Amino acid sequence: MTHWLWSLFIRAHKKDLEFSDLYRCPKSDETHRVRQKLEIKWDKQLKNKGKPSLFWALFASFGPELIVFYIPDAIKELGVKLFQPYCIVYLIRYFNNDPNTSQWLAQWAAGGIVLAAIANMFILYLNMTMYSKVGFRIRAACCALIYRKSMRLSYLSLGKTTVGQILNIMSNDVNRFDEFALYSRALIMAPLQAAIVLYLLWSHLRWTCLAGMGILVLFIPFQVLMGRMFGSIRQKTAELTDSRIRLMHEIIAGMRVIKMYAWEQPFALLVATARK
Template sequence: MFPDALEAVGRVEGLPLTSPATPTLPDPDEEEGQREVVPWTSPRRRAGRYRHSLQILKPFRITHKHQHPVDNAGLFSFMTLHWLTPLARRAHKTSSLSIDDVWGLSCHEASEFNCQRLENLWHDELKQKGKDGASLSRVFWRFCQTRMLVAIFSLLITMVTGFIGPALLVRALLEYSQSAEAWLPYGLSLVAGIFLMELMRSWSLALMWAVNYRTAARLRGAALTFAFHKILRLRSTKDISAGELINICSSDGQRVYEAVSVGCLLAGGPLVGILGLSYTAYFLGPTALVGSAIFIFFYPAMMLASRLTAYFRKKCVLVTDQRVRLMNEILGCIKFIKMYCLENAFAQNIHTVRSEERRILERAGCVQSLTVGVAPIVVVIASVCTFTLHMVLGYDLTAAQVSPSVNSF
């Protein structure tokens, strides 16, 4: 009833239906049926490795030769997710969606191809660094470094435009509204500048998330497939428990996805910190250092909370492994358990292990909820402390100073 997804995508996109020795990628500029399979390591393949990705830089595209609409999308359609509009309209019209309404998997997100590429990079890492010096994190970075750099560049644009609008243009507009002289073209230009800054900030932020989510899906699919292949080749799993295998294929895979999707946000931290501290210190004076000190104190507290969450996660893996082994024992010996009426004893053991696992998960959830709840109020605390100290010291405080400073915080 449902054909194989990879086979269907391969026929539409021109991918080979057999697993090649080296990863290959279809050339989007060639017609279907005439595409040549180019090895990943060939010079011509390296020269055209970004040929398909560069097509997204076109503002608008009218091509429909790819199987998935995201591969036909232009820049504006990709960053605003406009390519999902037909699916949203169908869902709104029919009030439901079926498997036939959803597009097939894009060949660029296929786990088979991405796993082959990741394995190729891993073999290159082994040749260059050796078995002892090889780093899987470095291989992950090489796998998605170009897309991550594009996401970081989009994030920097977001941060700069998000700072210029509230900190500079809004301040100038407040000063203009309080001045006695009114020059209409100047006021309109400030309003237009604020609109353009917010538009650029919104679009660049949307582009960053669109790139990150697609990159994270590729890396997670490649890493999980790579892990599955490794598990299948293991002769014995004595050194690896069932709980650890389940954790690798579920929790760790999700952590890889989250690290790629939100990891580039770390690059915007230093830039925002420098711009915010410089701006508030220039317009408010030394009292702005109080708000910055609150933020600086907040970061170690959040690091401690994240360490506690990681500690509870590692502790929960051991309990999960114990529960999985106990369940496997029950399923394997269910006849003997029924024969000797040991249901209550094993049920009590399972209940004890599950209670311990639940208790650890509740502690981790409390720590995570505390970080999520405290983070939004740091801005309020920093603003109140800064403005209170500013007024206690006898300095003047105007609306043109308060609003941009709060936005900067």
């Protein structure tokens, strides 16, 4: 990855990049491949008796890829990150002249801190790249299905939506899949981390360690409430964005009529009101 990226930087420094200078997209990331993968699972959902679920179609298509990347992430979160505090404990004991901590053990602890930091950085950025790649595949597959569906809409169905609304979904809403791919690991890692940290602290602090964990648990209802509030605000924002795009699309489509009747000023006021 580093080789082709640096070669692209050097080439861009020497001259302006052209389309031929860019590398070809990997076959596994091509739009028609990821679309076919999602379309197969979505067709199975449509054949079910119940209400079709896009979530389960996406999970069946791209969920196994995310789960595979959870394994090195679990090693980083539950192994590497918890290994560093243990090494720090031995260093502190050595500098506090603990007779049970030798210089040899302190040196190994210092080396363990450095190696754990290197491993943490390597796994972190590698996994972020792979999570972003899966999010990109989900986004590309959904955009391809939306485009394919829009090409098959009947005249009656087209009257219920607009081109602007479809473009808004493909340009703004699908970007949430990228964020989900990056932060979905917290759904699994956070409970495991909390359980392991609670187990390790119990031998030192006993019941006192439950105070901090209790505060975290009390914040869960607050976060759920805030999530619902942000969701409702996001829904209202999406509706306003759709109405603004629909208005702009209608104005552009009827530009000749607007110019002929000199309606520029009233429609300018409509656009200014919609943008507030």
